[in-house]
Ligand SMILES: Nc1nc2c(c(=O)[nH]1)N=C([C@H](O)[C@H](O)COP(=O)(O)OP(=O)(O)OP(=O)(O)O)CN2
């Protein structure tokens with residue numbers, strides 16, 4: 352994504368892949384301490400996923416970029432996050448959404464024969480606010 356600078360993860364995997372995407376969602380933080388954010392409002396989230404591994408599949412892919420987009424965009428785009436079953440019991444803060452996205456992506460990667468791993472989820476909620484979540488190396 353033009354203009355974005357991502358924090359780098361130090362690792363020794365032979366391949367690193369990054370996938371950028373946007374999704375537009377509404378949410379609210381159900382607590383008066385969140386002020387205006389306690390009311391339903393929307394964001395165009397910007398997401399960068401960093402995936403690494405040593406082996407490619409028979410297509411020469413570490414993981415299919417399109418499958419990564421489907422996993423997240425199809426699930427969260429044009430949704431009220433608080434109402435989604437995946438978000439049940441969670442406050443959809445940027446931090447908790449980054450962690451949830453990591454869990455969804457890593458569960459998908461665990462099903463692939465070449466065993467890539469998700470190193471980093473970079474989730475930008477507003478032009479001035481973002482979170483980085485890292486899986487255990
Ligand atoms: N640690 C967190 N703090 C806040 C979160 C969050 O997810 N984690 N979320 C919100 C609100 O939902 C809001 O969407 C984002 O807040 P903020 O960055 O303050 O948004 P602004 O566009 O108003 O930021 P400015 O830099 O003042 O323009 C609140 N806090």
Ligand SMILES: [Zn+2]
Pocket residue numbers: 378388392393394476
């Ligand atoms: Zn918000």
